[in-house]
Amino acid sequence: MDLNKATWRKSSHSGGTGGECVEMASAPGLVAIRDSKDPHGPKLVIPRDTFASLVTVLKR
Structure with missing residues (x-):
């Protein structure tokens, strides 16, 4: 996976500061x-x- 050209998206749950x-x-x-x-x-x-499994566990 070439991450140099990846489009990164910030989590909506990240702190505002x-x-x-x-x-x-x-x-x-x-x-x-x-x-x-x-x-x-x-x-x-x-x-x-x-x-997807990680997200499921974290939501619990």
């Missing part, structure tokens, strides 16, 4: 997650179905 921002980008079958304060830092890339 910019201190707690999560961004996501997607590609066929994958989701990438990063800290918006460190856009060149590490990214977590996981399969889309794993991401």
Whole structure:
């Protein structure tokens, strides 16, 4: 997954002050997650179905 050209979207649940921002980008079958304060830092890339399971668990 080439993340250099990815379109990143900030979570609507991120804090408004910019201190707690999560961004996501997607590609066929994958989701990438990063800290918006460190856009060149590490990214977590996981399969889309794993991401869906993660979101389900976090909503509980």
